[in-house]
Amino acid sequence: MHPGITVAALARRLGVAPATLRTWDRRYGLGSSDHEAGSHRRYSEADVARLVLMRRLVNTGVPPGAAARTALAAPVDQDDRGVEVDARTQIGAGSLAPIARPAAVVVRGLTQASRSLDAATCSEIVCESIDARGVVWTWEHVLIPVMVEVGRLWESTGRGVEVEHLLSESVIAALSAVSLVRRKVINARPVLLACAELETHSLPLVALGAALAEKNVGVRVLGGRVPPSALISAIQRVGPSAVLLWSSSERTGQPHLLENLPDQRPAPLLLAAGPGWVDPVPTGVVRVTDFAGALDRLVEVARA
Ligand code: B12
Numbered sequence: 001m002h003p004g005i006t007v008a009a010l011a012r013r014l015g016v017a018p019a020t021l022r023t024w025d026r027r028y029g030l031g032s033s034d035h036e037a038g039s040h041r042r043y044s045e046a047d048v049a050r051l052v053l054m055r056r057l058v059n060t061g062v063p064p065g066a067a068a069r070t071a072l073a074a075p076v077d078q079d080d081r082g083v084e085v086d087a088r089t090q091i092g093a094g095s096l097a098p099i100a101r102p103a104a105v106v107v108r109g110l111t112q113a114s115r116s117l118d119a120a121t122c123s124e125i126v127c128e129s130i131d132a133r134g135v136v137w138t139w140e141h142v143l144i145p146v147m148v149e150v151g152r153l154w155e156s157t158g159r160g161v162e163v164e165h166l167l168s169e170s171v172i173a174a175l176s177a178v179s180l181v182r183r184k185v186i187n188a189r190p191v192l193l194a195c196a197e198l199e200t201h202s203l204p205l206v207a208l209g210a211a212l213a214e215k216n217v218g219v220r221v222l223g224g225r226v227p228p229s230a231l232i233s234a235i236q237r238v239g240p241s242a243v244l245l246w247s248s249s250e251r252t253g254q255p256h257l258l259e260n261l262p263d264q265r266p267a268p269l270l271l272a273a274g275p276g277w278v279d280p281v282p283t284g285v286v287r288v289t290d291f292a293g294a295l296d297r298l299v300e301v302a303r304a
Pocket of ligand 1: 143144145147148149150151152154155161164165168198199200201202203204205208224248249250273274275288289290291294
């Protein structure tokens with residue numbers, strides 16, 4: 001028989017305090033099934049699967065009581081330690097409509113899920129928020145605050161780089177799911193989004209790409225660290241209506257990267273986006289530092 005795992009080990013695995021596990025046990029009966037008075041709790045695979053689901057639901061903003069009822073009722077597949085439930089169908093009383101939760105709830109859930117290194121829940125939370133409120137709201141009210149906090153933690157303690165990486169990857173997956181959907185676009189010449197040559201921070205671009213796609217603007221997102229030769233080649237091949245180059249720090253925002261781009265007719269609108277660009281940028285290049293401003297400008301170009 002499997003010996004089971006201890007409260008401390010399970011708490012570490014789930015990224016919650018041991019006291020939280022004891023509370024869930026006391027309040028909802030969601031604990032170790034073979035716990036006997038006087039002995040230490042040991043969680044079986046089935047207990048763990050239910051508690052993983054409980055943590056996932058709570059992180060996505062479901063009230064603990066409702067989450068516990070779902071977790072207790074869920075059929076457990078002990079072989080792969082998974083609990084096969086779709087949180088939305090179980091919780092929404094039969095309704096598949098996404099729930100527009102308050103920003104603070106979503107921010108808390110995403111922060112908690114990222115600290116638990118729970119990538120699936122991070123992506124789920126972002127997808128649900130996008131479904132309910134759209135990309136722009138999600139970026140501005142959820143993702144920017146969570147990212148800034150993660151960055152602040154790293155800056156002050158030097159810790160949490162793994163959280164930063166996992167969160168970024170999960171968020172990129174959720175946002176890319178929006179921009180990679182095939183749709184009927186309003187522009188014949190796509191918008192091209194790329195990071196400057198040494199720029200790794202591609203998230204704002206991916207968010208912008210998703211926001212444009214949501215508005216049916218055809219877009220190509222090249223992502224992080226795009227070599228100048230690759231940018232030139234992409235411009236020649238795509239014939240874009242606009243090219244936006246992102247830089248988040250002065251180290252990567254060298255204005256010469258905006259020079260000597262291919263001569264195209266009609267000429268694409270060239271945007272230097274993000275806080276990193278060192279002034280002055282070449283004549284004709286438009287500086288954009290806010291998300292909504294960049295989005296409006298690009299939608300306008302796509303509609304022209
Ligand atoms: C996620 C992240 C990463 C991820 C990037 C993943 C990815 N694919 O994007 C990873 C882990 C790879 C990473 C790596 C590094 N990172 Co980093 N990272 C971040 C973090 C947490 C979020 C970045 C982000 O998406 N920001 C977008 C929004 C949230 O921030 P913002 O640009 O300030 O947004 C403002 C405006 O730009 C505007 N805006 C927002 N979105 C958009 C979109 C458009 C189109 C426009 C026009 C405007 C706009 O609105 C905001 C409010 O004014 C930031 C923290 C932070 N405060 O941003 C650090 C941060 C950017 N990173 C930093 C650093 C130092 C690094 C590293 C050098 C070291 C490290 N931490 O490991 C490496 C770089 C490695 C390299 N080779 O280049 C520093 C940069 C400091 C600086 N100014 O130079 C920051 C600020 C952390 C900090 N507090 O010190 N990072």
